Amino acid sequence: MSNEPNSPAASQEDEAPGTSTAPEGIVENRQELASKLVDRFALWSGVAGLIPVPVVDAATVAGLQLQMVRRVSQIYDVNFSENIGKSLIAALAGAMVPATSSLGAASLLKAVPIVGPIASGFVMPVLASGATFAIGRAFIQHFETGGTLLDFSPPDYREFLRSQKELWDIRRKRLKTPAAPNTPTAAAAPESSQPTQP
Numbered sequence: 001m002s003n004e005p006n007s008p009a010a011s012q013e014d015e016a017p018g019t020s021t022a023p024e025g026i027v028e029n030r031q032e033l034a035s036k037l038v039d040r041f042a043l044w045s046g047v048a049g050l051i052p053v054p055v056v057d058a059a060t061v062a063g064l065q066l067q068m069v070r071r072v073s074q075i076y077d078v079n080f081s082e083n084i085g086k087s088l089i090a091a092l093a094g095a096m097v098p099a100t101s102s103l104g105a106a107s108l109l110k111a112v113p114i115v116g117p118i119a120s121g122f123v124m125p126v127l128a129s130g131a132t133f134a135i136g137r138a139f140i141q142h143f144e145t146g147g148t149l150l151d152f153s154p155p156d157y158r159e160f161l162r163s164q165k166e167l168w169d170i171r172r173k174r175l176k177t178p179a180a181p182n183t184p185t186a187a188a189a190p191e192s193s194q195p196t197q198p
Contacts, residue, residue, distance in 0.1 A: 038136030041068035046129035076143035091154035134164040
């Protein structure tokens with residue numbers, strides 16, 4: 001029965017390598033799945049930024065970013081090469097020079113006794129998670145347009161990275177702002193020009 005041209009086994013054998021074998025529902029939800037994955041890796045990178053040993057924290061963040069790109073590549077059914085992935089992440093980090101140089105400085109700040117780890121504990125997680133978020137979103141954008149790792153050009157994504165960093169900053173500020181308890185419609189209500197009573 002499996003030798004029939006219409007059988008599932010025959011159709012899988014005839015498919016060209018690199019074509020998507022994912023169910024249609026997964027293909028339609030790729031961007032949503034990839035976005036959730038990037039959010040999760042951004043959070044993990046922030047936690048990795050809390051590692052108290054200088055340079056080990058930055059190396060851990062880089063490893064998480066590489067794994068994130070590998071997983072996003074799998075979602076989009078794009079062939080992944082670790083060497084190309086490392087090169088592209090390094091090039092993207094170079095495109096985000098202020099953030100990445102701050103990341104290294106925050107990591108090295110941990111070497112300063114007493115004050116260093118405390119200050120770095122506030123700065124490093126934010127920088128690590130923001131950089132990971134921006135890098136992940138850049139790869140999602142590239143894969144959504146049909147790109148691969150081989151035709152990815154980091155300089156083309158400088159503006160996109162800036163916009164994603166701004167988006168991350170807005171999300172982070174929104175999380176810091178506490179919502180009023182038991183007033184879910186308060187955020188949706190328009191601002192009144194009249195001062196409120198204390």
